[in-house]
Amino acid sequence: MGRREDLFAELKSIKNELEKITLKGLFKENPKRFEEFSVSLENMTLDYSKININKDAISKLFEVAKECKVEEKRDAMFSGEKINITENRAVLHTALRNKSDNQIFVDGKDVIPDIKEVLQNMKEFATSIRDGKILSSTNEEFTDIINIGIGGSHLGPEMVSQALTPYCDGPKVHFVSNIDSSHLSDTIKDLNPATTLVIVASKTFTTIETMTNAKSAKKWFQESLGEKEANLHFAALSTALEKTKEFGISDDRVFGFWDWVGGRYSIWSAIGLSVMIAIGADSFDEFLEGAFIMDEHFKTAPIEKNMPMLLGLIGIWHRNICDYDTRAILPYDQRLRSFAMYVQQLDMESNGKRVTLSGEELKIKSGPIVWGEPGTNSQHSFFQLLHQGKDIIPCEFMLAVNNHENGMDIHNDLLMANCLAQSQAMMNGRDIDEVRTILKDSGLCEEKIEELAPHKVFEGNRPSSTLIYKKLDPKTLGKIIALYEHRVFVEGAIWDVGSFDQWGVELGKELATKMVSYIQDDSKDTKLLDSSSKGLLDTIKLWNKNKKG
Numbered sequence: 165m166g167r168r169e170d171l172f173a174e175l176k177s178i179k180n181e182l183e184k185i186t187l188k189g190l191f192k193e194n195p196k197r198f199e200e201f202s203v204s205l206e207n208m209t210l211d212y213s214k215i216n217i218n219k220d221a222i223s224k225l226f227e228v229a230k231e232c233k234v235e236e237k238r239d240a241m242f243s244g245e246k247i248n249i250t251e252n253r254a255v256l257h258t259a260l261r262n263k264s265d266n267q268i269f270v271d272g273k274d275v276i277p278d279i280k281e282v283l284q285n286m287k288e289f290a291t292s293i294r295d296g297k298i299l300s301s302t303n304e305e306f307t308d309i310i311n312i313g314i315g316g317s318h319l320g321p322e323m324v325s326q327a328l329t330p331y332c333d334g335p336k337v338h339f340v341s342n343i344d345s346s347h348l349s350d351t352i353k354d355l356n357p358a359t360t361l362v363i364v365a366s367k368t369f370t371t372i373e374t375m376t377n378a379k380s381a382k383k384w385f386q387e388s389l390g391e392k393e394a395n396l397h398f399a400a401l402s403t404a405l406e407k408t409k410e411f412g413i414s415d416d417r418v419f420g421f422w423d424w425v426g427g428r429y430s431i432w433s434a435i436g437l438s439v440m441i442a443i444g445a446d447s448f449d450e451f452l453e454g455a456f457i458m459d460e461h462f463k464t465a466p467i468e469k470n471m472p473m474l475l476g477l478i479g480i481w482h483r484n485i486c487d488y489d490t491r492a493i494l495p496y497d498q499r500l501r502s503f504a505m506y507v508q509q510l511d512m513e514s515n516g517k518r519v520t521l522s523g524e525e526l527k528i529k530s531g532p533i534v535w536g537e538p539g540t541n542s543q544h545s546f547f548q549l550l551h552q553g554k555d556i557i558p559c560e561f562m563l564a565v566n567n568h569e570n571g572m573d574i575h576n577d578l579l580m581a582n583c584l585a586q587s588q589a590m591m592n593g594r595d596i597d598e599v600r601t602i603l604k605d606s607g608l609c610e611e612k613i614e615e616l617a618p619h620k621v622f623e624g625n626r627p628s629s630t631l632i633y634k635k636l637d638p639k640t641l642g643k644i645i646a647l648y649e650h651r652v653f654v655e656g657a658i659w660d661v662g663s664f665d666q667w668g669v670e671l672g673k674e675l676a677t678k679m680v681s682y683i684q685d686d687s688k689d690t691k692l693l694d695s696s697s698k699g700l701l702d703t704i705k706l707w708n709k710n711k712k713g
């Protein structure tokens with residue numbers, strides 16, 4: 165990877181040169197900066213002109229992408245090659261939304277017919293639930309659906325169903341993920357078991373949180389409806405048919421997927437069933453269509469007009485050239501309130517890696533910390549640090565031009581104005597001279613002006629991008645999610661990490677299994693544990709209401 169490091173060094177020299185001029189200056193120099201540093205796809209535009217970058221840097225980043233064979237790796241993924249090498253699996257979430265006639269082979273078998281079959285079964289089931297053709301054990305229509313799952317089996321369905329609230333015209337969907345008993349109990353407390361369907365979403369059907377919640381939900385049904393009746397209130401989304409059967413869910417209520425669908429990439433698979441029940445099969449198709457449009461764009465658009473490539477390369481610029489540790493995702497869209505959390509898993513579980521694909525220690529930084537909240541709420545919490553803190557945090561604004569509400573345009577106008585104003589403030593800042601003039605005009609004396617001025621200076625020159633789209637409809641949401649998936653791919657390909665495994669999550673799972681025996685068994689000797697774990701366990705044993713009554 166020597167050539168990649170050389171290119172990084174050249175990019176660092178460009179960055180050092182660029183530091184001599186501000187973002188404001190770049191706009192003054194080039195009135196066409198927006199046109200030259202933005203890219204569009206249908207009703208969506210990514211504006212990256214407010215990032216301290218120039219054409220030289222962009223073309224050098226293209227060289228990085230070429231050197232790291234991003235396009236070849238992309239093609240390998242789309243064609244079903246086993247690019248998840250530590251698990252010996254293909255990575256084919258894109259096949260789930262493939263609307264072309266192409267065949268895609270894994271181990272010599274075309275996967276498309278199976279995908280179509282499961283999708284068709286999902287549609288029939290979802291439509292029958294929505295139309296009241298499938299009834300509960302008490303012959304009533306299902307009014308509420310609870311998706312029990314965690315990680316990729318939860319974050320996608322919850323985020324998408326929140327985002328598409330205006331399209332939700334089916335039963336109400338709820339989500340339970342945390343093993344904390346409060347999550348299930350707070351969710352079911354106002355629900356009627358007779359009209360509730362639980363969807364157990366788990367690729368492996370072994371995840372302790374999901375299985376514990378599913379068993380407790382089963383008990384809830386059994387106690388109020390009866391042993392046999394309980395099973396009629398379940399469906400499952402899983403690759404583990406044996407285990408779903410063991411749980412008591414009949415095969416016609418199980419919707420499968422395949423080992424080449426990673427958890428955090430699974431919203432397009434059967435894992436999307438709760439969303440499909442909420443928004444209907446047609447809207448779900450639109451959602452898949454949106455992702456397919458982004459896939460085709462990613463596959464075919466030249467690198468300089470390729471939105472995921474550019475977003476990924478900007479990520480590399482910020483992480484490896486500017487040395488920024490985090491990035492903020494800031495949707496000016498309350499319905500995208502879980503989007504940052506969703507991208508956190510997508511991005512950090514994929515690229516939070518410390519070794520290369522061949523197992524060597526990475527010599528450069530990989531995935532950054534991803535976080536964020538919707539605006540305008542976040543303006544009144546952490547934006548202070550974004551504007552005046554010591555860290556520079558690249559901000560990714562997201563903005564829908566049209567809302568879904570009639571007669572509330574004033575809200576939308578103000579929302580949009582705030583979004584634009586924030587990126588402008590980050591870029592332009594406010595210098596000491598301007599601050600002094602403002603304070604003078606407000607009638608303050610010289611002494612007071614000098615006392616206050618440093619606090620009111622904004623350095624500015626802080627980078628941001630804005631993804632602007634016409635309306636947050638199912639198709640647009642599909643495009644946005646696929647854009648972020650492919651951005652993660654581009655970055656992972658450049659860092660040369662295994663973006664599709666997640667071994668780092670395993671150690672905690674293993675230790676939790678051991679730890680539970682210390683909590684449940686008083687006679688278990690804690691002497692060999694570290695003193696912190698022992699101290700905490702002793703406190704648990706002293707205070708545990710389950711033990712002490």
Ligand SMILES: O=P(O)(O)OC[C@H]1O[C@](O)(CO)[C@@H](O)[C@@H]1O
Nearest residue numbers: 315316317366367368371427669
């Ligand atoms: O769908 P499952 O098998 O229950 O797994 C849930 C989640 O657990 C993980 O394996 C690790 O957190 C995720 O990748 C996955 O989305």
